[in-house]
Amino acid sequence: MSTAESTGDESLYPIAVLIDELRNEDVQLRLNSVKKLSTIALALGVERTRNELIPFLTETIYDEDEVLLALAEQLGNFTKLVGGPEFVYCLLPAPESLAQVEETPTLESLAQVETPALESLAQVEETVVRDKAVESLRTISHQHSTADLESHFVPLVKRLASGDWFTSRTSSCGLFAVCYPRCNDKLKAELRVNFRNLCQDDTPMVRRAAASKLGEFAKAVGSEHLKSEVIPMFVELAGDEQDSVRLLAVEACVSIASLLPQADTEALVMPTLKHCAEDQSWRVRYMVADHFTELQAAVGPEITTVDLVPAFQSLLKDCEAEVRAAAAQKVKDFCQNLAPATRETQIVTNILPCVTELVSDANQHVKSALAGVIMGLSPILGKNNTVEHLLPLFLTQLKDECPEVRLNIISNVDCVNEVIGIQQLSQSLLPAIVELAEDTKWRVRLAIINYMPLLAGQLGVEFFDEKLNQLCMTWLVDHVFAIREAATLNLKKLVEKFGAEWAQNGVIPKVVAMARDQNYLHRMTCLFCINVLSEACGPEMTVKLMLPTVLGMAGDRVANVRFNVAKTLQRMGPILDSSVAQTQVKPVLDKLNTDTDFDVKFYASEALAGEAF
Known part of the structure; x- marks a missing residue:
């Protein structure tokens, strides 16, 4: 019942x-x-x-x-x-x-x-539930009137902040900033005391939660109590015995520094930040490296020159690979944001020596991180510095044993092309490209295929035809389907870049020749290529150079090839002249529609149902 x-x-x-x-x-x-x-x-x-x-x-x-x-x-x-x-x-x-x-x-x-x-x-044990409850509380806090906020929401925050279980105290940390600005002065003072108590809580999980929300709370408090109350909380959390608390204080540093005048930032924040950059825990140093460009923007160019450049050098030379990798990823952005008047000198004198060491770092993740951004230094430093200082580093990375390093350099080659042209790199690019194209890991081969249209545009049609055209055709018969599929799409992009005439002379004859290959998978790849090339080359070239090959493959002994012929003809239909469709294509589809194989008949009937037939 x-x-x-x-x-x-x-x-x-x-109910x-x-x-x-x-x-x-x-x-x-x-x-x-x-x-x-x-x-x-x-x-x-x-x-x-x-x-x-x-x-x-x-x-x-x-x-x-x-x-x-x-x-x-x-x-x-x-x-x-x-x-x-x-x-x-x-x-x-x-x-x-x-x-x-x-x-x-x-x-x-x-x-x-x-x-x-x-x-x-907001007090349950499961973290994701508490976080969602806090998120909902933050949402509805904005929907309270000021009176209701003070009489209902703030007492809730205070109850959570003084709860017996650490779960309620951790949840409370995310609620202070949303209610503080709308409270009266008395309640504001109480909330600051409550938050300070959370920063000094006996439980590390609570201090972590407080540290993660300190930056947000600092913005809510504003300048009036920032120096007198928030900065001491920051300094205390940044010196906490738990590195999991100290690293979260680094995030708060960004918000706090952006709120202070430059003189106060130098006096009140920088000593603690420099200490964090030299912290005994690599996780704290990693957090500093990971947020370095944000810190740079917050403190301004003058403090950056005096304090952050030496700190950045230290992080680039850190004993832990994770820290070096995080710092290496920031090299381009850090250099870009240096003061224009001294940027070139600072980079050449202070940053490039560290970068040079990282190029031959023992850890492949560090080298890979650097390779992803180092090309971006070229537009910053200009032609002469690129040739003198960066080009030797690029050439070294193009010969690196790690495929990811070579890939990252190749993927950003357009940055260098804009500054010095590709000619000085081309002879070194070629061996690296060939090695990647023949790598035993198919994902590496796939990655270099995806970069090929970019490289083709940078290197020019003559260099491409001489050095790389055959490589692109070789991918079409790779034993991995994903490579063959990517190579097919690559051909379409190359035709769009170099034009239909280039395709007629250098690509289509080689694709058509695959129709006679003994391996049926290669014959199917021929059809896949024709699918995309017909779209790129237009109806005249399709009818003249590719359609006869497709029609001839309708009698292939392998059913998979025959039904792909039907699919290709269906795809070609919209671009074909009606007379061609009726006199040449429709009879072939009619024949396939009586094929002994069920799939061949199915796709042939689908093609015949199209408007072109």
């Missing part, structure tokens, strides 16, 4: 059904019930949603994590469903107990339960 039947009250039916579903053993059924809460709320109306539905949802606080996650997300969108901003506070406070709810609830017993759920959800 359902709950509604046992009470005899039909007005409880939506009763929900109760039955949420008590079902099937987790998916409970999850689906939570996901349709907005529909139920609309059916109930705002008053019954506030008085019945919201209180009842407290029961799901003890459910599976995925159900709680869905509930936390739903409640963030419930403002209109409970009556708008005037009643949004009813989504906040946690319940005292469920004991007062009867096994078979009535309207009265449901209404007696205090409203739930977001405060409770």
Whole structure:
């Protein structure tokens, strides 16, 4: 018997059904019930949603994590469903107990339960549920009036911040910044004290949460209390015994530095930042390297020249490969953002010596990270410096034993072409390209194919025809299908770049010759090439040079080839003249439509159904 039947009250039916579903053993059924809460709320109306539905949802606080996650997300969108901003506070406070709810609830017993759920959800053990609850709380905080914010939302934040369990204290850290700006001065002072206590909490997880939100809180506090209260919190967290806390303080440093005048940044922030760049934990140093260009933008060019350039040199020479790799990825952006007046001198004198060492680094990830950005230094330094300082490094990397290093250099070759032209690199590019094209790892071969149109444009048609054309044709008969497919698309891009006449002389004859290959896979590749080349070359060249080959393959002994002939003819149909379609193509399709193979007949009939036939 359902709950509604046992009470005899039909007005409880939506709630009763929900109760039955949420008590079902099937987790998916409970999850689906939570996901349709907005529909139920609309059916109930705002008053019954506030008085019945919201209180009842407290029961799901003890459910599976995925159900709680869905509930936390739903409640963030419930403002209109409970009556708008005037009643949004009813989504906040946690319940005292469920004991007062009867096994078979009535309207009265449901209404007696205090409203739930977001405060409770912000305290559960599962992190993703807490995070979603905090996200929903942050959303509805903006929908509170100032009076309701001070009387309902801020007390919730303070309760969470002083909770017995670390879970509630970690969740509270994400709520200070959204309510602080709209509070009166007395509450602001209390919130600053609460946040400072969280920064000094005995539990590392709480201090981590506080450190991760310190930058956001600093922006909310503003300049009035920044130096007197927020900076001491930052310094304390940056010196925490746990490196997981210290590394998160680095992120806060970016926000804090951007809020301070330059003199205060130099005096109050830089000593701590320089200490972080030399921290005994590589994870902290990695975080500094990873955020280095953001820090650079925050502190300005003068402090960068005095303090950050030496720090960047140190990170590029770090004993840990992960730190060197993170710093290497920032080389281009860091150099780009140096003060224009001294940029060239700073790079040549301070940065390039470190970069030169990294080119021959023992760790391939470091070399690969550097190779991805080093070409970008060329436009910054200009032609003379590129030839003198960078070109030898490029040539060294093109010969590197690591395929990723060579690929990263080749993929950015256009940067150098803009400055010095490709000629000085071309002779060194060729061996690197050939090695990558023949690499035993098919993904490496695939990557170089994808860069080929770019290289073709940089190297020019003459160099390409002389050195690389045959290489592109070789990929068409690779034993890996993904390579053959990429090589086919590569041909289309090359034709679009070099023109149909180039295709007529250098590509189409070689593709057509594949129709006579003994390997049926190669014959199918011939058809795939014709598919894309016909689009790029136009109807005249298609009919003259490629259509006869396709029609001749209709009698191939392999069914897979024959049905691909049908597919190719169908694809060609729209670009063919109607007389050609009727006199040359349709008879071949009619014959294929009577083929003994089911798939051949299917694709032939599909082709015949097209408008061209």
